[in-house]
Amino acid sequence: xxxxxxxxxxxxxxxxxxxxxxxxxxxxxxxxxxxxxxxxxxxxxxxxxxxxxxxxxxxxxxxxxxxxxxxxxxxxxxxxxxxxxxxxxxxxxxxxxxxxxxxxxxxxxxxxxxxxxxxxxxxxxxxxxxxxxxxxxxxxxxxxxxxxxxxxxxxxxxxxxxxxxxxxxxxxxxxxxxxxxxxxx
Numbered sequence: 001x002x003x004x005x006x007x008x009x010x011x012x013x014x015x016x017x018x019x020x021x022x023x024x025x026x027x028x029x030x031x032x033x034x035x036x037x038x039x040x041x042x043x044x045x046x047x048x049x050x051x052x053x054x055x056x057x058x059x060x061x062x063x064x065x066x067x068x069x070x071x072x073x074x075x076x077x078x079x080x081x082x083x084x085x086x087x088x089x090x091x092x093x094x095x096x097x098x099x100x101x102x103x104x105x106x107x108x109x110x111x112x113x114x115x116x117x118x119x120x121x122x123x124x125x126x127x128x129x130x131x132x133x134x135x136x137x138x139x140x141x142x143x144x145x146x147x148x149x150x151x152x153x154x155x156x157x158x159x160x161x162x163x164x165x166x167x168x169x170x171x172x173x174x175x176x177x178x179x180x181x182x183x184x185x
Contacts, residue, residue, distance in 0.1 A: 052099050059092060086177050093173050097154045101133065108133055108156060109140030115158055115165040126159040 023031075100107050112127060119125060128148035129137050133156070138145040151157060151168065158165040 049104055052104065055099070056096060059096065063089070063092075086174075089177055090170070090174055094153070094170060097169060101136070101154065105133070105136030106140045108154070109137050111167065112137065112141060112156055112158065112165075119158070119160045119163050119165075124161065128157045128159065130155045 108129070112129075116125065116127075127137075127141070127143060127145045128151060129145055130151045130153050131147040131149055132153060134145050134147045137156070148155075148157065152170050154170065155168045156166070
């Protein structure tokens, strides 16, 4: 062995990996389109929610003005007039619930989520909703939801053994409306 060989370092070449190839034009275009699609969806959803909120505020304002007018004039309604007004208001409420189900279905899941929070943790629960709400509520809650055609549209129920929860918004609104027209008339 020569002196040069004794004092020389072994040749160690680091293993260099080639960088990954840059994405193709098609891949870049797909990524840009996907990002634009997501941004457009988010903007559209936000605009829809804002429009629904605006329409809801306008409907509330109109209903409040009608109630003020009725109270100011102390109108006595005939049974037929009360039924017509009740049917009109109930139809408007049902249409409003339909808009909420379309634009912000998470509202229905929030109602169920709050009810579930009130139930004991160890309770086995069965969540039932009207079939029109199943997909949205199931996705929003992240739990299995059972379709129940016996519930009215927009109806929801939780069966939890000794503790149960049920909401039938149209029936409950109809009862409040009947009570309000009877008390006011």
